[in-house]
Amino acid sequence: MKYIFLLFLSLSLFAQESTPVALIVHGLNSKPKAMDAYAQIFKEMKIKTYQVSLTGHSDIINQCKEDLKQIKAHDWPNDVLRIYEEIKTKYPNSPIYFVGHSLGGLLGSTLLNQKKVYFEKMILLAPALNVNLSAHLMRIPLDPSNYVPSFTPIEYSANESTVMAIYQALFEIYDEFHENLKPNHINIPTLVFLDPEDELISFDNTQKFIQKNELTNWNLVKVRKSKGALFDYHHLLHDERTMGKESWGKIKMQIIDFINQ
Numbered sequence: 001m002k003y004i005f006l007l008f009l010s011l012s013l014f015a016q017e018s019t020p021v022a023l024i025v026h027g028l029n030s031k032p033k034a035m036d037a038y039a040q041i042f043k044e045m046k047i048k049t050y051q052v053s054l055t056g057h058s059d060i061i062n063q064c065k066e067d068l069k070q071i072k073a074h075d076w077p078n079d080v081l082r083i084y085e086e087i088k089t090k091y092p093n094s095p096i097y098f099v100g101h102s103l104g105g106l107l108g109s110t111l112l113n114q115k116k117v118y119f120e121k122m123i124l125l126a127p128a129l130n131v132n133l134s135a136h137l138m139r140i141p142l143d144p145s146n147y148v149p150s151f152t153p154i155e156y157s158a159n160e161s162t163v164m165a166i167y168q169a170l171f172e173i174y175d176e177f178h179e180n181l182k183p184n185h186i187n188i189p190t191l192v193f194l195d196p197e198d199e200l201i202s203f204d205n206t207q208k209f210i211q212k213n214e215l216t217n218w219n220l221v222k223v224r225k226s227k228g229a230l231f232d233y234h235h236l237l238h239d240e241r242t243m244g245k246e247s248w249g250k251i252k253m254q255i256i257d258f259i260n261q
Helices: 002-017 032-044 065-070 075-090 103-113 133-139 164-179 203-212 245-260
Strands: 021-025 048-052 096-101 121-125 147-149 161-163 190-194 218-222
Touching: 021 032, 021 075, 021 103, 032 048, 032 096, 032 245, 048 075, 065 161, 065 164, 075 096, 075 103, 075 164, 096 103, 103 121, 103 164, 121 245, 161 164, 190 203, 190 245, 203 218
Parallel strands: 021 048, 021 096, 096 121, 121 190, 190 218
Antiparallel strands: 147 161
């Protein structure tokens, strides 16, 4: 009986250690729960999910607004790294799948480029790796405490307005990523979803980025909103409400097929 118990215990510990995990990171000024629909996809696949809440962001509107004035570029990567290390401690032998929207995609790619993390696969949703000209206008040097309006619908927005400090932090991370890019570090199986009409991220430049750096394991998928999408903001790729039933269904199936490959 003693040996049967030890065998059962060993099998239980192995099952726990090899449980696949999804690490999910929201975008700039988005509620962490804006990524709930992606978490649900993984839960339905029996994959454990961890959703990161970045400094200055909360599911309660404006709760962390004042924290944004003190934000530093290292805060957000550290937020992700802290949860990653928690996962590695609890599930040391488990494959980790990364999912990141916009800023979240930049953070995962940056940490991977720095070899601070290792992901089995990545799913990047409108990742802030190649922002367009209008987004670059946020580089204009202004008082970091100056507030600017948020264009994210209130249902998904962490704050009704943001401060210039968060854009300065974002571009500091963005520049570090590109200046120190080592393509072989990030060339893991990666699915990139991007709407060609995205207001902030350039589809053409993202495509060129993948080709120039010979990211042969990256697959750029063109997505468009379908009938029933409630918002005309193309940077939002969060769920059926933001994408429409048909488009969301396609994204969901592509993710499931990608993870199962």
